[in-house]
Amino acid sequence: MTKEADTHTESPTNPAPLDKKAYEKELERLQAELVELQQWVVESGARVVIIMEGRDAAGKGSAIKRITQYLNPRTCRIEALPAPSSREKGQWYFQRYVEKLPTAGEIVIFDRSWYNRAGVERVMGFCTTQEYRRFLHQAPIFERLLVEDGILLRKYWFSVSDDEQVRRFTSRREDPLRQWKLSPMDLQSITRWEDYSRAKDEMFVHTDIPSAPWYTVESEDKKRSRINVISHLLNTIPWEHVEKNIPEIPERPESDSTYERPPRTQFRYVPDVARALEEEPEEKSGKKSDKKKSAAKSDKKSAKKADKKTAKKTAAKKSSTKKTSAKKSDKKADKKTKAAKNK
Numbered sequence: 001m002t003k004e005a006d007t008h009t010e011s012p013t014n015p016a017p018l019d020k021k022a023y024e025k026e027l028e029r030l031q032a033e034l035v036e037l038q039q040w041v042v043e044s045g046a047r048v049v050i051i052m053e054g055r056d057a058a059g060k061g062s063a064i065k066r067i068t069q070y071l072n073p074r075t076c077r078i079e080a081l082p083a084p085s086s087r088e089k090g091q092w093y094f095q096r097y098v099e100k101l102p103t104a105g106e107i108v109i110f111d112r113s114w115y116n117r118a119g120v121e122r123v124m125g126f127c128t129t130q131e132y133r134r135f136l137h138q139a140p141i142f143e144r145l146l147v148e149d150g151i152l153l154r155k156y157w158f159s160v161s162d163d164e165q166v167r168r169f170t171s172r173r174e175d176p177l178r179q180w181k182l183s184p185m186d187l188q189s190i191t192r193w194e195d196y197s198r199a200k201d202e203m204f205v206h207t208d209i210p211s212a213p214w215y216t217v218e219s220e221d222k223k224r225s226r227i228n229v230i231s232h233l234l235n236t237i238p239w240e241h242v243e244k245n246i247p248e249i250p251e252r253p254e255s256d257s258t259y260e261r262p263p264r265t266q267f268r269y270v271p272d273v274a275r276a277l278e279e280e281p282e283e284k285s286g287k288k289s290d291k292k293k294s295a296a297k298s299d300k301k302s303a304k305k306a307d308k309k310t311a312k313k314t315a316a317k318k319s320s321t322k323k324t325s326a327k328k329s330d331k332k333a334d335k336k337t338k339a340a341k342n343k
Contacts (some may be wrong), residue, residue: 014161014220015218015220015221015224016221017221017223018221018223018224018227020223023223023227026227027066027226027227027230030227030230030231030234031066031069031070031230032070033234034067034070034071034230034233034234035070035071036239036241036242037234037239038071038072038075038076038107039242039244040239040240040241040242041075041105041106041107041239042075042105043105043242044105045104045105046104046105046150046152046239047102047103047104047105047106047150047151047152048102048106048107048108048152048154048237049101049102049108049110049146049151049152049153049154050067050107050108050109050110050154050156050233051110051113051115051153051154051155051156052064052109052110052111052112052113052156052158053112053113053115053119053155053156053157053158054156054157054158054159054160054217054219055158055159055160055165055189055196056165056169056186056189057160057165057168057169057172057186058158058159058160058165058219059158059160059217059219059222059225060111060158061111061181062222062226063158063217063222063225063226063229063230064078064109064111066226066230067109067229067230067233068109071107075105075106075107076106076107076108076109077100077102077106077107077108077109078108078109078111079100079108079109079110079111080110080111080112081096081097081100081112084096093114093117093131093134093135093138094114094138094142097110097113097114101146101151102151114135114139114142115139115203115207117131117132117135118132118135118136118139118199118202118203118207119196119199119200119203120185122199123188123192123195123196123199124185124188136202136203136206136207137206139206139207140206140207140209140212143207143209143211143212144209144211144212146212147211147212148211152237153212154215154233154236154237155212155213155214155215156214156215156216156217156229157200157204157214157215157216157217158217158219158225159216159217159218159219160219160220161220162190162193164220165189165190166190169182169186169187169190215232217229
């Protein structure tokens with residue numbers, strides 16, 4: 001089977017969740033290769049553009065985060081452009097994206113891209129039909145020019161089911177740390193699900209070209225989608241291992257100068273609020289030790305009470321034993337006296 005045929009092979013849309021340990025192990029291996037890929041990009045002067053598109057809450061952001069986690073931000077940028085300004089609206093549509101393209105030795109990841117015009121702008125009516133048709137005509141030409149100029153262009157579409165999307169929206173709504181990721185515009189993707197589907201299908205018809213094809217990432221399970229997209233990225237870019245000249249750490253020379261550090265009182269220091277975190281466990285352990293002490297005291301008291309009871313019982317037994325032995329000896333004496341009288 002050819003590589004072209006492989007790219008069209010369908011994967012299961014609802015796979016079982018990936019094992020956490022297996023995921024973390026493979027992710028670490030792939031991230032190490034990404035570091036080497038970036039080294040090759042810097043040394044060779046390559047230019048890489050990665051486009052991340054897809055449904056809202058499909059996992060684009062988390063995939064980008066894992067890709068860039070250990071990369072040097074000086075030569076790997078994430079571009080998430082806001083809505084165009086009034087000046088940008090008067091420019092050629094692709095102009096503000098051209099300004100963000102990489103120079104030699106750079107990787108640029110577009111978190112949403114010029115394909116906004118074929119998606120949200122088309123569905124929500126933010127562009128005219130003429131502007132939309134012009135985009136579908138110009139986008140393939142624009143991308144061919146990028147590829148012909150030597151830019152390595154990769155386009156990924158993250159796919160997720162409607163039920164999973166709603167579940168993730170609900171999770172964001174209930175999580176104070178992620179509520180900022182939920183906007184009224186995102187929720188339109190629920191009520192306009194089929195409109196977005198039609199827009200995506202038409203976009204693929206016009207822009208899925210041999211020199212810049214679309215690659216669909218099944219993202220029902222985010223862990224799987226991250227592994228799959230990073231692996232595909234590493235396998236489709238013709239990078240090579242580059243020997244790194246790791247510098248030696250020199251020994252610190254002995255100082256012959258008369259330098260003296262100024263007193264600490266002359267500087268402003270950030271308060272050590274972290275110290276309270278050390279005190280809390282001590283307080284908890286102190287409470288625990290107090291509880292242990294009180295428990296030990298109560299045990300001692302109960303033990304003393306038990307000892308007293310036992311001593312009383314023992315004394316009572318001894319006294320009763322003495323009484324019975326005294327009675328027995330008295331009876332024997334009586335018997336002896338009776339026997340003597342009879343004689």
